[in-house]
Amino acid sequence: MSETSATDVLQDGFDRVRQAVERVLDGLTEEQLTHRAGGSANSIAWLVWHLTRVQDDHVADLAGTAQVWTGEGWAERFALPLPAEDTGYGHDSGQVAAVAATAEELLGYHRAVHERTRAYLSGVPNADLADVVDEAWDPPVTRVVRLVSVIEDDLQHAGQAAFARGLLPRGRV
Template sequence: MSATDVLLDGFDRVRQAVEEIVDGLSADQLTHRVDGTANSIAWLVWHLTRVQDDHVADLAGTGQAWTDEGWADRFALPLPAGDTGYGHDSEQVSAVAATADLLVAYHRAVHERTKAYLGDLKATDLPDVVDDAWDPPVTRAVRLVSVLEDDLQHAGQAAFARGLLPEG
């Protein structure tokens, strides 16, 4: 199994988790905020997908599905088109609302782009430095693992939030 196969497997697991987490949830359940302040399931899934879309598009040198495929228009969020959710305050978290179908469809679109990118990636591409603003500089492999780790953390948070949804 190659390094890109491992990354593909990891991103497949994120996709599966996203689909399982939002399955059967209503819009109210998706936007429910535990204790009234925690990130909602809708926000967590949207954010992890936006970050994956943003970072993989940057690595691939392409546009993002969010803007190129019209997802920003379909979601119609009161946020700038380039927003990924990083640093959102409570009001911005509350502004992210979507149906389970819309969240899954956007995530699948980003997942397909991620699979296509990883399918074209060679092992010799992984050590390329993609961001020298850090010490040590960030390689393509490190960036991909970072996105995967962030996705899995947010998916875990969304699964936990689902388990805390009020009955009824």
């Protein structure tokens, strides 16, 4: 039996996020993606965009690289009326409504971020996972804690998107 490393476990977590995103986006129209249950809930488009933006932002910070969003032209492709550095944190209702995209755009961006994440993880020695990356917290945040936090946040938002999909008006899924 081969030994499983911590980075293998992290990669499995991010693979599960990708799978959840693919399932929730499958077959949806832009109208369905931007539907907001009750008129004000976060849309599927916003949830998937946001979880991908957070992953992109945090992994790029850990890797010391440009984000996929800005470095690979996704901000221009989406052409959202938001600052390029925006990740969706603290968005109000109007900002949530401004996030509109097709399933293909959302999935393309998510897959690009997922590939960047896998590439980053493949080069991180297990010993480096214990490095402190944020001393603003008590206890300070290590690289592995930051990555687990991203997985946890992403899976919560992917679950919210799946729930929102189930709330779409009948005949629209």
